[in-house]
Amino acid sequence: MKKQVHVAVGVIKKANLIFIAKRHDEQHQGGKWEFPGGKVEAGETVTQALARELNEEIGIEVKSSTPFLEIHHDYPDKSVHLDIHLVEEFDGQARHLEGQDHKWVAISDLNNYEFPAANVVIIEKLQTN
Ligand SMILES: Nc1nc2c([nH]c(=O)n2[C@@H]2O[C@H](COP(=O)(O)OP(=O)(O)OP(=O)(O)O)[C@@H](O)[C@H]2O)c(=O)[nH]1
Numbered sequence: 532m533k534k535q536v537h538v539a540v541g542v543i544k545k546a547n548l549i550f551i552a553k554r555h556d557e558q559h560q561g562g563k564w565e566f567p568g569g570k571v572e573a574g575e576t577v578t579q580a581l582a583r584e585l586n587e588e589i590g591i592e593v594k595s596s597t598p599f600l601e602i603h604h605d606y607p608d609k610s611v612h613l614d615i616h617l618v619e620e621f622d623g624q625a626r627h628l629e630g631q632d633h634k635w636v637a638i639s640d641l642n643n644y645e646f647p648a649a650n651v652v653i654i655e656k657l658q659t660n
């Protein structure tokens with residue numbers, strides 16, 4: 532059976548800007564842009580996993596997050612369940628602690644970046660809200 536992963540993903544928003552990071556070439560869906568996040572570990576809630584991943588990857592302290600969208604997507608090599616939360620309250624300066632290229636991008640400019648196929652609906656929803 533295909534590998535299945537449950538992922539906590541953060542859409543980090545500051546005014547009209549969203550924080551995105553470029554996946555390393557050797558990662559799954561490498562070279563594409565992503566919203567930061569990572570796998571939910573055993574015993575964690577999605578909210579806990581999100582706070583932990585955003586602290587480890589981009590050095591922010593999440594103050595609150597709200598559920599935004601859930602996506603199930605099948606890639607040829609794995610199935611992902613993305614639990615996407617909106618993060619508008621956090622402390623610290625977002626940067627990338629794992630060396631990934633990163634930037635704040637206007638919602639209307641997200642179409643200029645290549646994301647994994649699963650992310651298409653996230654961007655559509657951001658742009659229609
Ligand atoms: N973080 C993140 N992952 C995403 C997004 N869209 C998407 O399809 N994914 C997929 O979700 C999975 C989880 O990503 P991840 O960063 O936690 O894990 P990984 O497989 O790159 O690395 P790892 O196994 O070393 O933890 C990956 O297969 C990734 O391709 C997204 O916007 N953000």
Ligand SMILES: [Mg+2]
Nearest residue numbers: 567568569570
């Ligand atoms: Mg990750």
